[in-house]
Structures are given as C-alpha cells and as structure tokens.
Amino acid sequence: MPKRLLLVDPIPTHRIRLKAVLRAAQYDITSVDRIACVSGAIAASPVDLILLNTSGTDPAQAMSRLTKATGPSGVPVLCRDDEAGPLRRMQALATGACDMVATRVPETLLLARLRGILRDAEAIGELERRRVAAASFGFREQAARFGTVGRIVCVTLGSPSLALQEDLRSVSHTMTGLTRDELLRDEGIRSTPDAVLLEVGAEAADQLDAVLPEIRARSHLRDASVIVIHPMGAHDLAVRALNLGASEIAEVGSSGLELGHRIETMLSRKRVRDSLRRSTEESFRLATTDPLTGLFNRRYAEVYLSDALLRAKETGRPLTVMMVDIDHFKSVNDTYGHASGDAVLLAVASRIRDNLRAMDLVSRHGGEEFLVILPDIAGHESELAAERLRDSISSVPILLPDGTPLTATISIGVAVSQASWLQSESSKASSSVDYAAAEHQAGSLMDELISCADAALYAAKNGGRNRVSISRRAASAA
Incomplete structure (x- = not known):
C-alpha cells in the first residue's frame, strides 16, 4: 500500500x-x-x-x-x-x-529526502512493535542511553573546507580524522564508530558512489550512521548520497549549531535502534522462536497478528494471512524417518522466508503448518504471493540427509482482512473503545481471520493439494 x-x-x-x-x-x-x-x-x-x-x-x-x-x-x-x-x-x-x-528544490532531492525520512520512521516503528510484542512475554530491555558521547570518524573526499573544520569543533562528540583507506580497513579503527562523517568536495563527487556502498559492506561499519556534508547547492550529490544509504545530509554552509543538531539527532535515532535491536536479539531468541526451523513460534505470531490487526483497523490498510501446510508430510516421516522429516521442514521454512518481504512474518504454527502474515497486501497481490510460495517449494527437489531428492508440495489457505471487515458492530457503535476492549476485539478478529485461512487451507487440500485457495468469506467482505 x-x-x-x-x-x-x-x-x-x-x-x-x-x-x-x-x-x-x-x-x-x-x-x-x-x-x-x-x-x-x-x-x-x-x-x-x-x-x-x-x-x-x-x-x-x-x-x-x-x-x-x-x-x-x-x-x-x-x-x-x-x-x-x-x-x-x-x-x-x-x-x-x-x-x-x-x-x-529539485523533485529528485525532495523525493530522496522523503524516502529517507519514511524509511527511518518505518524501521523504528517496526522495531518498536516487536519490542511491544516481547514485552507481552514479560521481557524488558534497558532504556536507550541518551546524552552519551558518540564516536565519529571524519573522512574528506576531495579538498577539505576550513569553515567546516571550524564548525565541527563545537560538536560534543569524539571526532577522529581518517583517510578513505583507513576507514575501510578494520585495523584502521580502534573501536567501532557510531557514525561516519563524509565531507565530499565537488571535484570528488564520483568517489561517493564507491565509498558509501563499501561502508555498508564492512562489518565494522555496517551499523554506523553516515552523514554526508556536500557543497552548497550540490543537489545532485545530495540525492546520490541519500539514495546510496546516507542517514543524513548537510551543506558546507550550515552553521555549527545545525551540524551539531543533525549529528545529535542522527546518533539518538541510532541509539534507539541499537537498543531495540539488542532487545530483539536477546529476548526473542528463546522465547519466541521455534528451535528447529528458527522461525517465530505460534505464541509470538499470534501476539504480533493481534497488534497488526489493531494497526490495520486504525489505518484502514489491509492485511493478508496464509495458512501453509506441507502435503503428505506424515508419509515422509513414515517412509524416510524423522531426520528426513526435519530436513523437509527446514527446507520449506527457509524457502518461505526467502520469498517474503522484510516486513512480512512467518511462523511455525505447529507440526508441518506455517502461518504467514503480510501487511498491506490484498486482492490479486495476495494470490500472487501465495502462488510464488507454492512454486518455490514444488519447483526444486529437497535433498534428504542421505542425498535422496524429494519433491515436496504445499497447500495454502489465504484470508484477507479489509477495513470494512475489521469494523465490527461494536466499534461502529462507539468511537471511544478503551484499550482493553480494543485488544479483546483484535483477539476475536485474529481467531476469525485464522479460521478463514484454515478453512481455505482445508479446501485446498480437498481440491487435490499443491494449490492455493482464497477464503470467500474474507474476500466478500472486502
């Protein structure tokens, strides 16, 4: 959407x-x-x-x-x-x-700035939603530390600006000057930096195309924020910097106060992301993942889906749920053994995960069943996504532990929640539903949506397996 x-x-x-x-x-x-x-x-x-x-x-x-x-x-x-x-x-x-x-300002720069701001907001929002889901299990992460001194490495491509060097003296963070080669070498940096400040002169604009992708490819720099300082009025260079992944941009003519504010804001966003990422890594690993496939488990997925339905109701955006089942899985265990059954589960889980967007979620729902949640997807798009998943499993045989190739197939039931379907009679009757009531309603809607997807899965199996079935109930309410 x-x-x-x-x-x-x-x-x-x-x-x-x-x-x-x-x-x-x-x-x-x-x-x-x-x-x-x-x-x-x-x-x-x-x-x-x-x-x-x-x-x-x-x-x-x-x-x-x-x-x-x-x-x-x-x-x-x-x-x-x-x-x-x-x-x-x-x-x-x-x-x-x-x-x-x-x-x-040129349209290209406006659009690049919009994309960067929206990308930051979406990433922080997604991490926050996962933090809330973890908190429902009783986990609490340490609060992000604000006001700490950041480690910033400064690299100049081209001729340095004396005015910029003077303005940066007022920035209250540790500033270390490096050459381009020292930046990209692990041994050139004593500790992982929080940010990289790239000053790019007009005569060195072409170097930006090589340096920014290299920063993201280096393990010691991958999580560092990047601010690009460019000549005044160099709009094309600013657009390229944002499109190549810079977190922030500023002109050489900016005041020291503005540079300090942009750097501080950029580092604050990074500290929040780092804190939430650590929380995700630690809290979710055991409590919310399936030990065999590494996917999220059923408990986490249902909490996440309930929250996603609340958001869908607020925004009016659709949400698609798929129930995926491996066809004839019992016969795999009976014929080849449970080790082979585990290999099939792992392969199917991996292929499903690899064929979804970063914002989508897949969980092991139980046994050989998987639950897939796709925000902002509806109609023909949801059917295409399901067919892509189905084809990814059946098109390439799975190698069992003894080297035997096995062609597995899956059946998929799809249910779509549109805004009108999310609006229950109770929510239409009152515009001031308290949070507990809204949470209860989301739980009921979640059960109903999963039930629709489950019924569609049953229809796919009855129809011959290795096929996709769309819930008529959800579709007719769209």
Whole structure:
C-alpha cells in the first residue's frame, strides 16, 4: 500500500504541482490549505508524513501550531520554505521537524529526502512493535542511553573546507580524522564508530558512489550512521548520497549549531535502534522462536497478528494471512524417518522466508503448518504471493540427509482482512473503545481471520493439494 502524505500549503498551485509529483511516485496524497485543518484531515485518514510549507511565517511557531494539531502522533514533518537558509532550517529542526528543504528544490532531492525520512520512521516503528510484542512475554530491555558521547570518524573526499573544520569543533562528540583507506580497513579503527562523517568536495563527487556502498559492506561499519556534508547547492550529490544509504545530509554552509543538531539527532535515532535491536536479539531468541526451523513460534505470531490487526483497523490498510501446510508430510516421516522429516521442514521454512518481504512474518504454527502474515497486501497481490510460495517449494527437489531428492508440495489457505471487515458492530457503535476492549476485539478478529485461512487451507487440500485457495468469506467482505 502507498504511504499517505499530508500537504499543508496555502498556495493552490503548490498543492497541485506537488500532488502530481508525489502521486507519480506512488504516494497517496491529502492536502489542506492551513494548519487548522490538519487534525480533521488526520482523523479522517491517518498519515505517514506531513509536508509543511513554512514560507512567510516563523518556522518555530508553525511547528508549534502543527504539534498541537497532531497531538502525540509522532508523525514526521518535512518543512518546505522559500528561504530555507541556515537560520530558518535550525528553527524548524529545533522545534521537531525532520528537515527543511527549499520550495524550489529539485523533485529528485525532495523525493530522496522523503524516502529517507519514511524509511527511518518505518524501521523504528517496526522495531518498536516487536519490542511491544516481547514485552507481552514479560521481557524488558534497558532504556536507550541518551546524552552519551558518540564516536565519529571524519573522512574528506576531495579538498577539505576550513569553515567546516571550524564548525565541527563545537560538536560534543569524539571526532577522529581518517583517510578513505583507513576507514575501510578494520585495523584502521580502534573501536567501532557510531557514525561516519563524509565531507565530499565537488571535484570528488564520483568517489561517493564507491565509498558509501563499501561502508555498508564492512562489518565494522555496517551499523554506523553516515552523514554526508556536500557543497552548497550540490543537489545532485545530495540525492546520490541519500539514495546510496546516507542517514543524513548537510551543506558546507550550515552553521555549527545545525551540524551539531543533525549529528545529535542522527546518533539518538541510532541509539534507539541499537537498543531495540539488542532487545530483539536477546529476548526473542528463546522465547519466541521455534528451535528447529528458527522461525517465530505460534505464541509470538499470534501476539504480533493481534497488534497488526489493531494497526490495520486504525489505518484502514489491509492485511493478508496464509495458512501453509506441507502435503503428505506424515508419509515422509513414515517412509524416510524423522531426520528426513526435519530436513523437509527446514527446507520449506527457509524457502518461505526467502520469498517474503522484510516486513512480512512467518511462523511455525505447529507440526508441518506455517502461518504467514503480510501487511498491506490484498486482492490479486495476495494470490500472487501465495502462488510464488507454492512454486518455490514444488519447483526444486529437497535433498534428504542421505542425498535422496524429494519433491515436496504445499497447500495454502489465504484470508484477507479489509477495513470494512475489521469494523465490527461494536466499534461502529462507539468511537471511544478503551484499550482493553480494543485488544479483546483484535483477539476475536485474529481467531476469525485464522479460521478463514484454515478453512481455505482445508479446501485446498480437498481440491487435490499443491494449490492455493482464497477464503470467500474474507474476500466478500472486502
């Protein structure tokens, strides 16, 4: 499903032009002409990001009014301004905006900045949802440590800027200067850095294409955030940096205060991600995974699905559930032994996992059954995804421990929850359902959705196996 963006701009021609650009990039767009209309627009259709035009106003005051209108939603904000200079950028950043760009900025840079902000928000949101699921088991991770001194390595590609070097003196983190080769060598760095600051001169722009991918390929740098400092007005270079995975960008003409703020914000986001990642690794390993396949177990998947249904109800986005069963699995155990049965389970689990998106979830539901959860998928897309999974199993034989090739097949039952299906009579009757009631309702909807997928799986098996069956009940409610 496309991300939903809200344009807040008093100028009709701006809204028309931006709508055309963003819709061409496959975003779902809503627009209003003033901040006073934001709360109503969000209530009608939750959004993933707000584009706010602050031209002709005080950016800090505009952000303050917007924060009051959105409440504690945490929706990221990208400001657009006719005079997006260092002072106005800093005013926007200091009051909660993710960034400020000029209204005349090239479309490619605007889109690259949008992608980066949305990617950060999605990653943090997904990690937070998994943390909440872990917390339901009684696990608690240590809070992220804020205000700690970060380790930053600075690398210059091309001629260094003396003004930038002076501005960086005010940054309250450990700054170590390295050459490009020292950065990419393990032995060139005594401890894993938290961030890499790349200053890229106009004459060295081509080097960026080689250095950024190499940073992500090095184990000692893979989790480091990267901020690219580029010459003023070098929009093409900024776009390339963001598209190659830079966490943040800034112009050489930025003030020391702005650079410090961007670096601190970038490191804060990294500390949160690191903390949640550690929590995930430690808490989930034993409590939420199946020891044979390494997939999530049934208990975790049901907690996750219940939470996903609550989110789907809030956003109006669909969610697909698949029940997958290995055909004639008992005969594999009876004919070849349980070791061979385990090999088949492992191979099927691996192929299912490899054919899903990063945001999808697969669990071992029990025995030879798997539960697959696909957010933002519905209709023909869900059928195509199921057929892809089915083909991935049957198209290549599985090698058993003794080297015997075995062609396995699976049957799949698919059920789709659309917004109308999620809206039960109780939720329609009341707009103020408490959390406990909403959680109970999500549990009931989860049971019903799994039941629909299970019934479709039963139909697939009765229809001859090695096939996909779509639940008519879920589809008819869409």
